Amino acid sequence: MTDTFQSLYNWAYQVFVDQFSAWILLGFVAQAMFTMRFLVQWIASERAKRSVVPVAFWFFSLGGGTLLLLYAIHRKDPVFIAGQALGLVIYIRNLWLIANEHRGAMSGTD
Numbered sequence: 001m002t003d004t005f006q007s008l009y010n011w012a013y014q015v016f017v018d019q020f021s022a023w024i025l026l027g028f029v030a031q032a033m034f035t036m037r038f039l040v041q042w043i044a045s046e047r048a049k050r051s052v053v054p055v056a057f058w059f060f061s062l063g064g065g066t067l068l069l070l071y072a073i074h075r076k077d078p079v080f081i082a083g084q085a086l087g088l089v090i091y092i093r094n095l096w097l098i099a100n101e102h103r104g105a106m107s108g109t110d
Helices: 002-018 022-048 055-075 078-107
Strands: none
Touching: 022 055, 055 078
């Protein structure tokens, strides 16, 4: 059992300490931003007592997704790159639609 714990400790040390770099830090910051979108959405939904997606959700998605894409490019991970790139298109499109809606409301037309 001691060997198992030692192996687990060695693995965790290698993964979280030995290879730590600015890129790993960027990855953690990006993941934290990306995770914040769910917290923002949850709080907004609880306050409204219904499911809502606030604009901040899309901004956190865009910020976190952009940083995660940079991290994925650095890691040269094609699956991660493709997934984040597609997500960015969706986040940008939603922000574009929201901006158009606000412009229409400001001008009094739809």
